[in-house]
Every structure is written in structure tokens, then in C-alpha cells.
Amino acid sequence: MTSSSPSERVEIDVEVNGRRRTVAVDARDTLADHLRNDQKLTGIKLGCEHGVCGACTILMDGAAVRSCLTLAAQGNGRSIRTVEDLSDGAALSPLQEAFKKHHALQCGFCTAGFLLSATELLDANPSPTRDEVVEALSGNLCRCTGYQTIVEAVLDAAGQIGN
Ligand code: FES
Numbered sequence: 001m002t003s004s005s006p007s008e009r010v011e012i013d014v015e016v017n018g019r020r021r022t023v024a025v026d027a028r029d030t031l032a033d034h035l036r037n038d039q040k041l042t043g044i045k046l047g048c049e050h051g052v053c054g055a056c057t058i059l060m061d062g063a064a065v066r067s068c069l070t071l072a073a074q075g076n077g078r079s080i081r082t083v084e085d086l087s088d089g090a091a092l093s094p095l096q097e098a099f100k101k102h103h104a105l106q107c108g109f110c111t112a113g114f115l116l117s118a119t120e121l122l123d124a125n126p127s128p129t130r131d132e133v134v135e136a137l138s139g140n141l142c143r144c145t146g147y148q149t150i151v152e153a154v155l156d157a158a159g160q161i162g163n
């Protein structure tokens with residue numbers, strides 16, 4: 001990472017959804033703002049902007065992180081995945097299909113965050129128990145579903161992925 005001006009712009013080299021680019025970001029920008037505003041990845045949602053709700057969750061080097069609490073500059077040298085990378089064109093991933101099948105979303109505001117937290121879990125543990133799913137999703141809030149259908153969807157997807 002190199003300073004590009006004496007003030008507040010920094011250059012970062014970051015891979016986003018498989019595409020590596022060098023971009024200039026404001027040193028004060030959050031990763032959420034950079035990805036949403038500069039890279040137009042608006043699947044990332046901003047709820048609390050204080051690290052509480054999980055709506056802004058992305059994967060950074062495979063780990064679920066809150067993009068509202070991460071500076072864009074911290075993306076330097078990292079590999080980032082957002083919800084836009086889960087599907088293959090119009091073809092939903094098994095996890096997304098399971099969310100659809102189980103009606104695991106209503107307004108959908110929280111969904112990207114849940115999908116990425118669940119992706120982190122299933123990448124590390126393809127056959128989680130119900131308790132492990134609940135624990136993995138405990139940092140994501142949903143105001144609509146009551147969580148049951150989300151847990152069912154992740155367990156169903158685990159079955160599909162594991163088979
Ligand atoms: S918007 Fe980032 S945790 Fe709520």
C-alpha cells in the first residue's frame with residue numbers, strides 16, 4: 001500500500017470476487033462504503049454501521065468480517081467475496097437455493113450477511129450440527145424471519161453440499 005497524495009488517498013491492491021485491481025481509496029472510507037459506492041456492490045447492506053447487526057458481512061480471505069468496521073485500506077493485499085459472487089450468473093448457489101426453498105427471507109435486508117456467515121461456516125465445516133449453525137449465525141440479526149427458517153436452510157444446504 002502506498003500513499004498517493006499527502007492528504008487522504010491511499011492505493012490498495014485488492015481482489016474482489018475474483019478480480020484483482022489497484023484502486024485509490026479515501027483513507028477514512030470503510031470497506032463497506034468503498035465496495036458499495038466505488039465498486040457498485042450494493043448487495044452489501046448497511047444497517048447499524050456499528051458492528052452489531054451483521055448486514056454488512058463479507059468474506060475477507062475466507063473469514064466473515066463486518067465491512068462497516070473495516071477500513072477500505074485494510075483490504076490491501078486481501079481477497080474479498082461479496083454476495084454477488086455466490087451465484088453463477090442467474091444460477092443460485094445451493095445455499096441460496098436453500099434460502100429460497102425454506103422462505104428464509106422476507107424483506108431480504110439481512111440476507112447477504114447471513115449467506116456469507118453461512119458460507120464461512122460451510123467452507124470450514126460442511127456438515128455442521130444445528131447448534132453449530134446457530135452459533136455461526138449468532139452475529140447476524142434478522143427482524144423478519146424468527147431465524148428458524150434460516151437455520152433450516154443452512155442445514156438443508158449442508159446436506160446438499162455434503163452429498
Ligand atoms: S452494518 Fe455492519 S454490523 Fe451492522
Ligand code: FES
Nearest residue numbers: 106108142143144
Ligand atoms: S428478512 Fe428482513 S431483516 Fe431479515
